[in-house]
Amino acid sequence: MIRLTYHIETAGDPERLAAKIASDQSTGTFVALPGETPELKARVAARVVGYRELPPVGEAAWPDGRAAGATYRAAEADIDFPLEAIGTDLAALMTIAVGGASAIKGFSGFRVTGLRLPPAFAGAYPGPQFGVAGTRRLTGVHGRPVIGSIVKPALGLRPHETAALVRELVEADVDFIKDDEKLMSPRYSPLADRVAAIMPIVRDHEQKTGKKVMYAFNISSDDPDEMVRNHDIVADAGGNAAVICINAVGFGGLKFLRKRARLALHAHRAGWDAMTRHPSLGLDFSVYQQFWRLLGIDQFQINGIRVKYWEPDDSFVRSFQAVTTPLFSPADCPMPVVGSGQWGGQAPDTYAQTGRTTDLLYLCGGGVVSHPGGPAAGVKAVRQAWDATVAGVPLEAYAREHEELAQSLQTFGASDAAA
């Protein structure tokens, strides 16, 4: 059985709508069929197996023209779909149990809030190739978060300009660097030229210091063939990671790539916000992330505490829990990537609220680059913040003997404004 949980809001009867989802999305039909025996139905029919009425809500999430003051009934329904009816293809699962149901009339709100897959999916999908352990092995970072940074501005730098910034970051002793998710392979910065400009810096640094910085090149393309060509350019130049804009390449793009992948795949979920910002519409991250993990994501960007883009802290914390909870085995967990406005000041809250783990990639843009002492001081400050956090020492106290952290607190501390 594949179990879906739906949040339903309606001016009508939510229990009737739950039954309609189960019927429409499986054996529902407009005509009594001679061949439609009870046995046939039993084989593939979805069934409502749980139903919990919730307090009514005062507004329609999907406007429905009713006057202000109307109320809407809300409920949560669990529906079991036989594995036999769907199979293990994620395109079928998405079409039947997620996307298709959003077309039903009568909802004033509808959100997919839960998904529990049977073990057959474990056998059908590769999952992460590298995940947490592989990311640690490739970066050589153990016992603390992997510290990353991003090359900005997002668009416009030519490869040699990007490379100059990369050199600064590499020399700042950062563990991980990534292309912006918006930079793929435009004419002013073709991926091949960017790789040619950047990888010698990474390789030279490795030769000199023994430390190989992980650089995630954005290889995303609407064309799976092109994405694999991009992948090979990076891998052949000695690179070990790639940014994938998962929503834009789609299931097909990622599935095709993963079969042929030698690089750690770093997921950026641009566009996800539109699917989840309304709490009564769209789908929960806990559902969404399962698809991409099965398809093979190694590192998953999930925002952080007090981010500069939209997301409440409690939503981030739930996302962190989601990606660090095994679907079938610990090996199917990607490395959580915590970013957006991070500078180290959020380390104590991040650590406290995510189960006191350092198994994360902590991505600081301005928090590293805009440090008054320069990027090297920025990286030191972030490490100091995590050292203090793990040791249970308040940042302010630790900063008394750690100048870089003191400078970060002064520069970014008032507003968490490492924008």
Place this chain on the structure above:
Amino acid sequence: MIRLTYHIETAGDPERLAAKIASDQSTGTFVALPGETPELKARVAARVVGYRELPPVGEAAWPDGRAAGATYRAAEADIDFPLEAIGTDLAALMTIAVGGASAIKGFSGFRVTGLRLPPAFAGAYPGPQFGVAGTRRLTGVHGRPVIGSIVKPALGLRPHETAALVRELVEADVDFIKDDEKLMSPRYSPLADRVAAIMPIVRDHEQKTGKKVMYAFNISSDDPDEMVRNHDIVADAGGNAAVICINAVGFGGLKFLRKRARLALHAHRAGWDAMTRHPSLGLDFSVYQQFWRLLGIDQFQINGIRVKYWEPDDSFVRSFQAVTTPLFSPADCPMPVVGSGQWGGQAPDTYAQTGRTTDLLYLCGGGVVSHPGGPAAGVKAVRQAWDATVAGVPLEAYAREHEELAQSLQTFGASDAAA
């Protein structure tokens, strides 16, 4: 230039948010860069080129915790992105100009309402291989809508059971039949077995009558390699069409398939409703459809008048206009597929509201199968409805001399309930 139009709602200043979209999604950066010359910015910076304030709205589309009675400013902004900044990759366009912008803080509502692409995209994408002319050529139907039907129940029939229903429909003289979008290749009905059971019926009918019914097999899969294998099974058996669940296979799946396609590609947009049902959130179909047309869709399902699933008639009419408006040339228009609860009774309104054209595939499920005289009478009734409509004769008048239409009016007419 690539021009995007955004609908913005906010408790703050929509003009400031428009400027923020342009900045964040192009050259925005957290640090003043030595290399960031005005020349560099000019090359890739997005710019707000149009701004129209709209009447304020009384509710936050994305709940923001403000008290009832608060108002929100609304505006429409046009933003030009230089082609140089994005290139012609649709994954980049989606990430930069559609998805990414939905993460910005401060929106109470945000919807992408317009997209105008420069001619460079015409050269970069194949567009439909068959479209309207190819669908007419393959079905041999001219001067009237192509009349289609769907095999139901959606799930559970084994190949021989499906084939028995297909035989009935083929003998009913329908022009087009399709698998349900939810039926891909589950264990009880593997695609290869379905093709083996159905194609002999199609081929035999062609031998006997000279008429080849177009059967669109659902070849969707999360795996592009598998989808191409499925495609080849259908094509090698003499099939000429395939259903693709576009949201589930993603840009990557469709792009990969289209390069290798010999079949007409019939798009089902399951999941689209969640992106568009709220008028202040998500994106307009007019934007969405451009991506899939460029990628090569030949037939596009867009609901119809008085449908059984969610969609107001005016929204359907706008969708019809969208898919029948050339992006760059008439050849890039797919065949509109009008369906959901259709039985012929909606023909007059469909014809009147979509520019008096018969260039459409008119898809009737129950309207054909549940006709009291059987599927053959159902197909006749639908053709009669369209004949009457094009002749300008009211259906009731035409029905006086056309028994099948009279029966349809009696059976389905009261409620349009060809469910």
